[in-house]
Amino acid sequence: MQNQWLYIGLFLVIGVIVPIVPLLASRFLAPHKPNPIKQSTYECGIETVGESWVQFKSQYYIYALVFLVFDVETVFLFPWALALQKLAIFAVLEGILFILILLAGLTFAWRKGLLEWA
């Protein structure tokens, strides 16, 4: 194939169609007799109380923020890692300095107690 990303696009389309085929087969072959008891929310036999879509623990949000910083920064490291053999030793040390700044950020979050699950 001339264009690799066209190939990936075709792969995506067919890759979505393939899981849908057994679902369609199931739609035609399986029985469909809904009733309120059957469709009630499963909670080990106890009637469910209140809403399911609730507010969640804010700690997840803080972890997500720390993650976001790191994930964006690690993407910058890929070009550096690729070109490592062609770089001057100065540029390699620059990359290491970059990682050290990242780790300083982690230490800051650590000392601030953001990583505690409390």
Next chain:
Amino acid sequence: MTFWNDPINFLAEWLRGVFMGWGMAASPANAVTDIIGIVVMILFSMGIAILLVWVERKVVARFQDRLGPNRIGPYGLFQPFADIVKLIIKEDITPDGADKLVFNMAPVISLASVILIWAVVPLASKIYGVDLNVAVLYLVAVGSFGTLSVIMAGWASNNKYALIGAFRMVATMISYEIPMVVALLIPTIIAGTMSVKGITQAQSGIWFVILSPLGLLLFLICAIAELGRSPFDLNEAESEIVAGFHIEYTGMKFGLFYAGELLHAFTFGGFMAVFFFGGYGGFFGLEKLSAFTWLSNPFIQLVVFLIKALIGYWVIMWVKYSMPRIRIDHMLLFNWKFLTPLAFVLLMMTALVDKLLAPTNFYVLGMFLSNVLFAWIVIEILRAYSKRERSVTVEPAEPVAQAAHH
């Protein structure tokens, strides 16, 4: 070019000829051939997923001192087919109040995300979907779709257990993604390329597991966490939240989640083989000798790759069935206070040693010894830390049974 030394291109040429013979123009004939190739590749991966259902059930049975499936076909080999038929004819229940569109999309995305990874899996030097030059990044990006499907399933089910499972999965994903990417940077540094085929070829002399054993360990831990398998299976902890995110799924929709998880685990086994164990090749230069040229045959390479991937998959299963589940705060602390700093320091060390020793003769030895030294320092730090922890722990209270005797 014969069928035996280049099967895929041989068949593609032949198909193209057939289509042209029917009066098709060149470009639609190429497109149809490519589509057939993609369908074959996906069906091959689905075939592996079906086989894995049997492997997984048989292995877990052995770990738990049971027999496992043994009724249908020899050694129960046809059990997965019976399972598929059963799942297809089961009633599909959508719970009350579920977000129907998202609820139905989640299992499809779950399986599709794993299938998409197979576009870059190099099965042999001449059997692969596409040789992307950014395959490592592609692997990370596509892998995140699986997590997305878990969140969609958990949120759309309108079920508290499912929601808790989805939250935990988010926590696992966002935590272990970082050391995972760093672990993938290490083979990239050593090979100097992001193409999986290039990384495989870079290991024809020496496997990267020798150059960076800690990188492999890091990748294995993060792969298990990314898969949501034990000991990181908090997203479907049976004893607390029954089945977690897929609690409300029935019939074939559950089947898609199941197949997706198994295939994902196998794919990670395959990537362990590609990044650290030489993938389809890596015979230490043996294939250059005239007596061993048959090692370069695509079929031999395919078998070698599948064996290596199955061994990786088996290790993931081994961990899964031997380890108890850990608590969510322990899981997050283990990552943020241990794995992430460790990964970055390992990355710095690998980059420095690689840069300084690459032109010298001590490259392999230096890389290996620096890893050993690093591991020793980490273990010493951990030992000192646990000693300090032990000295501050108060004496446990007198056991109740003994107190009753007084």
